[in-house]
Amino acid sequence: MKKTCFIIICIVVHLQGFTQSLLKGVVLYQNSGGKPAVGIQVSAFGANPQDVYTTSNGFFVLSFKAKKPGEKVKIILGSTDEKGKNIELVNNKQLEMLRIPSNPDDDPIEIIICPTGQKDETALRFYEILAKATKNESAAKKDNIEKLKQESNQETVSSLVAQMDKLSKEKDAALNKLREQAEFIASINTDNASEIVKEAIRSIEKEKDIETALEILNNLKLEKTLQLAINKKNKGEEEIREVIEGYALKVRLLSAKLNYSDAIICFEKIIEIYNTTRLDETELAFIYGNTASVCIDDGEYSKALEFEQKSITIFEKEFEPNNPILALAYNNLAVIYTHLRDYGNALVTQQKALKIQLQSDNAKSESIALSYNNLAGIYLGFGRIAEESKAVDDKMKKILKHNIITPNSYIIFLCDSLGGYEKALLAQQKALEIQEKISTLYNENLALFYNTLSLIYEHLKEHEKALEAIKKAIAINIHNHGLDDIKVANNYYNQSYIYFGKNDLNNAITYGLKAYQIFIKKLRTNHPDLEISKLVLSIYYNKRGQQFEQDLKYKMAIEDFTHAVELSPTNSDLNFRLGQCFYYEKDFQKAIIYLKRSQQLVITDFFDILNNSELGYDEKLFEYLNLISLAYAKNKNFKDSKLCIEEMQKLVPKIGVVYRNWAVYYIVQNKNDEAISNLQKAIEMGYDDLGWIKTEESLDKIRGMSIYKKIIKRLEENKKI
Structure with missing residues (x-):
């Protein structure tokens, strides 16, 4: 037997x-x-x-x-x-x-x-063809961009550099996904495939490329074939399904090239065919779910939500409430809600999935471990929202005080944290307990779980435990995917966040940069994860720049603030700090450029004030006028310096610092008597910064004068009192 x-x-x-x-x-x-x-x-x-x-x-x-x-x-x-x-x-x-x-x-x-073994051999053959085609296309486009850079002026070079970054990202991401696409093609049975699919596959094998196949699978040809099938009385459904097969093959080829937007269009066409011809509704539900998955890859989370909800609506009609397919769909929906930061719906949906899994699966199954991991991520989100709500509440009150927005714009996110971080830790420990018993050392889920655990420990201020967990995740992902993978980038990003929490800004920037450099290769230019990475890295540079500034290391501060401005060019506070450091380094021309830019931004950039400054608009304007008036004066631009000091007087007529600036304005023009007169007025109105008066270089011209010495003596006596 x-x-x-x-x-x-x-x-x-x-x-x-x-x-x-x-x-x-x-x-x-x-x-x-x-x-x-x-x-x-x-x-x-x-x-x-x-x-x-x-x-x-x-x-x-x-x-x-x-x-x-x-x-x-x-x-x-x-x-x-x-x-x-x-x-x-x-x-x-x-x-x-x-x-x-x-x-x-x-x-x-x-x-x-x-x-x-035959399917794996066939998939490997297609993988090599697809990989070669992707690399050849990428190289050709790169050569073309290099030629355009040589022929372009400075203004357009930055745009071409961005195109180069995007091209590199598309190539790497496509290579990561090729194995999945190759396995799909290898599973097609050409004995009963449609003629258009057979032709496309033959062209891939013959020409060792996918471009001809994509031309064969063009939408007009598929649409024409579809209409012929719809009009056919006999075997119509069979031929309609052959058209769907053509679109499905095209989706795989487009996804392999990271062309998610066109892949979504193909999925939408498949959905339209199902709805028009009334094909099997359960199949349609799975297609809705697959479309949602591609939308997630493209960062289109709202569209993903729409498709996943349609999928679940059908599943809930077709299956019993405890069907594992529903659990999987609920799990996917919870992931989308989490991306959208809708943690309330994410929690309810994830609990539905877990309830079904606990009824139908082994209590130690991988799907249950994943659900606990997702729950931990949701509770982590609740904790973050609670923190953000309090921070926004405090800062919004300051903004309202300065009439930047109307009370109708005062929206506070009210969120019960549910003991978010503590509950997240319990759920994550449960997930790891299950996963570590059933998986090998380099299991993918273990990397995911350690990554989530690191974030939870970080929010609980247990930095060393957080670092231990994230390093485990990185080791697994590098072993499985290499150094240049998006999963490794996400780990590096979280590692940088942990170091930032420890105030280890050097390591925070090191790992933030590693993450960002992978993100710009792997993600589309306006992908939300890339935007967040840029913002966070600019925050790291900003904080380290402020430390250098406080230590009077202005050149190092300029370097960090420059990086921060490159990442967040519309941030008024960063532009101001960079201009201020150029002023301290006596590069007044550059100081004026960045100070003016900061003022142009601050008028409209409400969120810059909200997130980056403790000052209201009037104070921020006064601070700007104070510094730029001095920069103008020292740059011999006396007309603009005078206008700025006059604006300061309009804002705050009776304040000593205004007359201090008049003193500088006059002394750089060698009008010493006017300078002394205004310096005395400044002191009479309460200006008492003895350190500034003693060190300000422009005052060197009058330090030998008896009146100057009397001013210093008076201030020193006042300090003693």
Whole structure:
């Protein structure tokens, strides 16, 4: 008796009023011209008899009693053929959604197999073709951009550099996804594929490229084929499905090139076909879910939410409330809500998924561990929202005080943190407890779980534990994906955040830069994750720049503030700090450039005030006028200096610093008497910064004068009092 291994296939069954339902099918070898697979064991739970073997023409019949419409059936396929050769299933994904037709004789199911290992060999062959095509295309575009850079002026070079970054990102991301796309192509059975799909696959193999295949699969040709199929009375549905297969192949090729927007368009066309021709609604639900997944890859989270909700609406009609497919869909929906920071809906949805999993899965299953990990991420989000709400509340009150916005704009996010970080830690520890027992050292989920754990520990201010966890995640992801992968970038980003929490700004910038450099290669230019990475890195540079500034290390501060401004050019506070440091370094021309830019931004940039400054608008304007009036004076631009000092007097007529600036204005023009007079007025009005008066270089001209010495003596006596 030969030893048999089994391949499990999930099939959804519809009964149409029969006392006994028949499932008829045929098992064929892939790409063999329709060669039947003889002597293959086929069985199913609930079948009577449970085991049958395929006949000489590959056919089999299974009978079922007491099965309800829509009930899932597990088909079991033997692992060897009649000659004892090992086989593997090819079209397992298609069979997962299969239903018994009302007339099984008219539409037998088709199971496609191949010798074990053949599918992997074919996938590897397609992978090499796709990888070569992607690299060649990237190299050609890079050469073209380099030529344009040589021919362009300075103004357009920055745009071309951005194009180069985007091109590099697209190439790397496409290479990461090629294996999945190659496996899809390898699973296509050309014996019964549409002519357009056959032609596309032949072109890929013949030309070792995908461009011709994409031309073959152009939307106009597919649309024309679709209309012919719709108008056809006989075999119309079969040909419609062939068109869908063409769009599905195109989706894989476009995704491999990181062209997610066009991939989504193809999915939307598939959805339109299903809705127009009223094909199987459960299949449509899976397509909605796949479309949502591509939208997530593209950072289009609102669109992803729309598609996933449509998927769930169908699943909830088709399946019992405890069906694992619903659990998976709820899990995906919770992930989308988390991306959208809608943690309330994310929590409710994730708890639905976990409830189903705990009822139907092994308590130590990987899916349950993932759900606990997702719950930890949601609770982590609650904790963040609670912190942000308090911070926004405090700063909004300051802004309202200075009439920057109307009370109607005063929106505070009210959030019950639910003990967010503590609950997150409990959920994450549960996830790791399960995962560490069932997985190997370099399991993907372990990397994900350690990453989440590091964030939780960081928010709990346990920095060393956070670093220990994130380093484990990085080690796993580098081992599995290499140094230049998006998962590694996300880990580096979180590692930088931990170092920032420790006030280790050097390491925060080091790992923030590592993350950012991968993000600009892997993500589209306006991807939200890339934007956040830029903002956070600018914050790191800003904080270290402020430390250098406080230590009077202005050149080092200028370097950091310059990086910060490059990352966040519209941030008025950063431009001001950079201008201020140039002033201290006596580069007054550059000081004026950045100070003027900061003032142009501050008028309209409400969020810059909200997030980066403790000052209201009037104070910020006064601070700007104070510094730029001095810079203008020292740069010999006396007209503008005078205008700025006059504006200061309008804002605050009776303040000593205004007259101090008049003193500088006059002394750089060698009008010493006017300078002394205004310096005295400044002191009479309460200006008492003895350190500034003693060190301000422009006052060197009058330090030997007796009146200056009297001013110093008076201030020193006042300090003693």
